[in-house]
Amino acid sequence: MKNITYLLFLCLFIISCNKKIEKVNQNEIKKPNIIYVFADQWRAQSLGYAGNLDVKTPNLDKLASEGVYFTNAVSTSPVCTPYRAMMLTGQYVLKTGVFLNDVRLGPDNNSFGKILKEEGYNTAYIGKWHLDGNERSAYIPKERRQGFDYWKTLNCSHSYNNSNYWGNDDKLKQWKGYDAKAQTKDAVAYIEEQAKSEKPFSLVLSWGPPHAPYQTAPKEFQDLYKNVDIQLRPNVPEKLVERTKKILKGYYAHCSALDSYIKELQDAVKRNNIEDNTIFVFTSDHGDMINSHGEMKKQKIYEESAKVPFIVKYPALLGKEGKKSDFLLNTLDILPTMLGMSGIKIPKNLDGENITDIILGKKQDDRKASLVACIQPFGQWKRKIGGKEFRGIITKTHTYARDLDGEWLLFDNVKDPYQLNNLIENPDYKVVSKELEILLEEELNRLDDEFLPGKAYIEKWGHTVDSTGTVPFKW
Template identity: 75%
Template sequence: MKKISIILFTTLFFISCKNKIEKPNIVFVFADQWRAESLGYAGNPDVKTPNIDQLASEGVYFTNAISTEPVCTPYRAMLLTGQYPLKTGMFMNDILLDPTSESFAKLFKKQGYNTAYIGKWHLDGNGRSAFIPKERRQGFDYWKVLECSHTYNNSTYWGNDDELHSWEGYDAEAQTKDAITYIEEQSKSKKPFSLVLSWGPPHAPYQTAPKEFQDLYTNVDIKLRPNVPEEFTKKAKKTLKGYYAHCSALDSYIKQLQDAIKRCNIEENTIFVFTSDHGDMIYSHGETKKQRIYNESAKVPFIIKYPALFGTNGKKSDFLLNSLDILPTMLGMSGLNIPANLDGEDITDVLLGKKEDTRKASLVTCIQPFGQWSRARGGKEFRGVITKKYTYAKDLSGDWLLFDNVSDPYQLKNLKGDPAFESIIKNLEETLTEELKRMDDEFLTGSSYVEKWEHSIDSTGTVPYKW
């Protein structure tokens, strides 16, 4: 009897240890302002991204990954909390995410993970270069972070020692090297790890990538999207050369990360994600930057590579993924508990074909226009949905936009007011209403939400911050 008990205890102990070790590692990499179409595998003929193209050929890549509120701070808050911006108050840049939030790193730490964050943060709201104390780091232990900077060469960061340091050279490259060092160290541990690497490029300024990558585009005649007005041709081509140089630099760092994961023998059991917080208009429709519902702003790249679950033969998914799905899916793929108050969905079973894809649409919002899309620049509140065929949006006065993205992929013809599409608009409005009801969003004026959350804004509708 004693011998049987010892054998049973040993077996249970082995199973327990095995399960603990087999929790997947997570390497979540996201760039700032990388639009979905600016990749080789997405059909762009000019941008050089061979390593991300290779990643797409080995993972699951999404053709309908949507940024729910396509601007920096709101996206980052949704990534960490899995909650809609009106539930956290994080609907503009440069405001503080509640330090008590039950967020990404805290959830993984509770279930046995080491956690790390390297790069741009943009969730503290106390000045873009200010020190962020441990109690406001949302549970991340390894910490090499600056709130926000778009100076990509020799930029600064705050380290675990609470001292200010500088990244040597192009910061995305230095941050990648640091992430690789972290991966190498963690690969020797029995505990799984969750690493978030947040790059500042390809966000403006566009002409600051390393020379070797800028040289790739010096003599290239950039092909513009048909929705760029002729008067912006020269500006758009110049901007895209710099933008693509940043993209190609980051693409080379994806290879370095993948090589490190393979070298450490953890590829099979590592969830690797590449994505972005939002896109960049780059003169499509004569517009710049983000916050819009146009494809160039709202659609982002999203690739998941997880060999243990999906193998390494690339799969394309047209699932309407949104920002709120990321946290529950990362938890679900890791076999961890998912809090009931998250607003997104664990889509693991949908990707595995075990569950039907029933999603009608992905929600896109602008709750309070600000900054680069202030009211003075044409910014306004809107709520909209993107389906596999249409983009539809309302502003406070009623129907605003309807595009057929299949027959009109560059969104050149607004179908609002066309009698032939009245029933389609009605159905899309009903879908939007369902989504807003699910999110407890009454679609009020931006100022009413600013007042409710007691945010302080300047004359442009932007939260004042310190540089």
């Protein structure tokens, strides 16, 4: 009897110890590091792995072969400041008021850096910020840095050689040479240092190129395209062919330069043995028309403006073999997905979806559409050059949009991938347009978007704009 009692106590003791060990082990599991790299104005079509035979992006092609790359990544509001606000907060632009460039993201918003910091992360932001109002070179105090401690940024600059930045010591400094290269070097040093720490880290690296000016990349990358006959998209008007080829040579030079810095970042991750437990993302805030449809820049729903590259690599969770996804990823999904992949509780007020289980094949992809919106046209798409408020959706087969006057655009992206034929008046597509309108209404209702004139939202949020609807800014 004594032996039986002794064995029972021994079993209970072992079970208790195992549970304690299991609990300790769970507490000791280090959350993944997050390295989020994004360029400014890099369209989805300008990558080797996307089928572009001119642009040289071998390192991003390799990254795509090792991670998950999305063919339907959509910028929900394809312009700088609105994208950045949505990426950091996970909230639609009408909930933060950040639907124009050069307005400030309120310091009380909960966001990427703050959430990760509360979860024990070291946080860093290097590069372009563009979330602190209309003084593009002004000092940004700590309370407006959205939880990022390591800080080397400027609100906004498109001078990519010897540009300025505010450092951790709150002094104005200068990146030496091509700023994206210098910023990458600094990011690599940060990775090297953080790899020694027991704490996880998050690093956001925000490059200014390939946004214009297009002809300022380092000479070695410009030389790659010096004697190349660039192939244009069929939707570029004949009268703009030569100008567009010149622009693309400079644009691609920027792209190839940034691509080489992806290798530097990946090498640092591998060299420091943190590859498996690091979420590495490459993307862009929006695209660039570059004379497709005779248009320039962004804010539009055309593929060249609204579609962006998006690659996520996280070997510990996603494996090491590349995978292509046609999921309709939008900007609002980024924050909840980064948190979900990291095992962090997701705030209930976010407007996107954690798509981790969809990527892993554990959950069905039932998304039918992704929203694209222009709340108020401004700047490079002001009204006198065709700018207008619109709401639209992109599906896996169509693009549909309406403006304040009613239905505006309908493209069959399968039959017409360069969007040359607007089918909105085509009677054969009336059923399709009606179905797409229903999907659009569902999305607007979900986001509490009444689709009012831009002026109504400007007045609601108290933004100061000029006669073109643009926030005046100072360099």
